[in-house]
Amino acid sequence: MIARPAPAASGKPRLTTSAMIASIAGEGQRTKPAPFGHALVEAARARPGIVGMTADLGKYTDLHIFAKEFPDRFYQMGMAEQNLFGAASGLAAEGFTAFATTYAVFATRRAYDFIHQTIAEENRDVKIVVALPGLTSGYGPSHQAAEDLALMRAMPNMTVIDPCDAHEIEQIVPAIADHKGPVYMRLLRGQVPLVLDEYGYSFELGKAKLLRDGADALFITSGLMTMRAHEVAETLKADRIDAAILHVPTIKPLDEAAIVAAAAKTGRPVFVMENHTVIGGLGEAVASTLLRNRVQPAGWHHIGLPDAFLDAGALPTLHDRYGISVEAVTARVKAALG
Numbered sequence: 394m395i396a397r398p399a400p401a402a403s404g405k406p407r408l409t410t411s412a413m414i415a416s417i418a419g420e421g422q423r424t425k426p427a428p429f430g431h432a433l434v435e436a437a438r439a440r441p442g443i444v445g446m447t448a449d450l451g452k453y454t455d456l457h458i459f460a461k462e463f464p465d466r467f468y469q470m471g472m473a474e475q476n477l478f479g480a481a482s483g484l485a486a487e488g489f490t491a492f493a494t495t496y497a498v499f500a501t502r503r504a505y506d507f508i509h510q511t512i513a514e515e516n517r518d519v520k521i522v523v524a525l526p527g528l529t530s531g532y533g534p535s536h537q538a539a540e541d542l543a544l545m546r547a548m549p550n551m552t553v554i555d556p557c558d559a560h561e562i563e564q565i566v567p568a569i570a571d572h573k574g575p576v577y578m579r580l581l582r583g584q585v586p587l588v589l590d591e592y593g594y595s596f597e598l599g600k601a602k603l604l605r606d607g608a609d610a611l612f613i614t615s616g617l618m619t620m621r622a623h624e625v626a627e628t629l630k631a632d633r634i635d636a637a638i639l640h641v642p643t644i645k646p647l648d649e650a651a652i653v654a655a656a657a658k659t660g661r662p663v664f665v666m667e668n669h670t671v672i673g674g675l676g677e678a679v680a681s682t683l684l685r686n687r688v689q690p691a692g693w694h695h696i697g698l699p700d701a702f703l704d705a706g707a708l709p710t711l712h713d714r715y716g717i718s719v720e721a722v723t724a725r726v727k728a729a730l731g
Contacts (some may be wrong), residue, residue: 417529417586417617417708419624424584425559429522430458432566433492437463440570444484446470446493448477454494454524455582474504478512478519485517490570497523497538497579505544512575513550519575526555526579526616527668528698528715533705539698543673545577546645552598553645554578555616555668555675559585561642564596572598579616588620589640601648603655607635610726611655611663611690615641615675618666618696624719625726634730637661644675649682656683662692664726668717671697694729696722 418424437443437459445459446468460467470477474495481491500508500523512519523541530536545553554569554576556562562585569576592604604619605626612622619640626636639655641648656663656679663683665676676695683690698715712718716725 417581417620418584419586423587425563425587426584427455427458427582428559428562428585429566429580429582430455432563433459434462436567436570437466440490442488443490443492443570444468446477446481446484446491448472448474448495448499450495450524453496453582454522454580456492456494459492474499475507478504478507478521481519482507482511482515482517485512485519486515490518490520492520492522494522494524494580496536497526497541498536499523500577501538501541501544508575509548513548516550516574518573520569521575521577522580523578524580524582528703528711528717529581529617529668529708531706531708531711534702537703539670539703540673541577541579542644542667542669542675546673546678550575551645552576552643554598554643556581556596556642557616557619557640558588560587560590560594561596565642568596568598581617586620588623594640596642599643599646599648601639601641601643601651603651604638604640605636607637607661609634609661610636610730611658611661612636612638612666613641613652613655613663613675613679614638614666615644616668618668618717621717621719621722622666625723628719628723629726632727634726636726641675641679644678647678647682649686652679652682653686653688656690657688660691662694662729663690664694664696664729666696666717666722667698669697670700671695672700692729694725696725 444466447456449472451457481493484491614622622638667675
């Protein structure tokens, strides 16, 4: 929960340290509790081969809901991420579909070689579901997975997904359970906002979706930045700026056809927005796609995290500092559009 700001000496609100583990939901925003945990329970009822595994983080990845419902299909591997993914690969080799959860930093930085060699190379049916993606933790570089998409995009056989909200997470879980092969899925946990249901959205693996059209700008987004793009687009309407949003939940394989079609529309600049370093993520994937297809938009702007180790602090403060808050993105779009 976001702590109530305490008054500072200057009279401005001062965020307390408990805001470092804040939900990304804004004040008054609709939310759903633990969509991943509940969706996995529903998927497991229909698929007896699904097992849940974690490295001492069941409560913090919402897998505790699955563990309570299916204790005989839940494996607590302790604080040993390399062991977690090696065991998940072994279970997959025996015909199970393993959903293995941890924090994004531990999967990508601590256990990368084990995932690469035992899961991806063998094309095993393991779903790697990771909390605290990008800048969703205030605890500094040890817990901020700002480069995870770049790492996992580079791994052969790996499908990479960055969901926006609770509505999408609920749809992704059965979709990846049906998909044969390894998946890396970013996770929003706890009280997760609802946005995409307002658009009548339905997730399709490997497909981008145009949520809204607009003549003045095109936002190409993934993850929580799609949520932010929605708020920015609503804010810009007051200035008679009409922005389109192309949501790209599947980072790999990338829906290049949808990106080219949206960006080829003349007269509007492209703004790629991602909760990830500007190195190696959605922005560079989109830029490469447009270059190879000889599409030159009216302008190009990349909004993401810097190529740096990020600070610790309250999340709202960090999102402002690194330019991914609604206010920061709105200001940048307005400046770019003149």
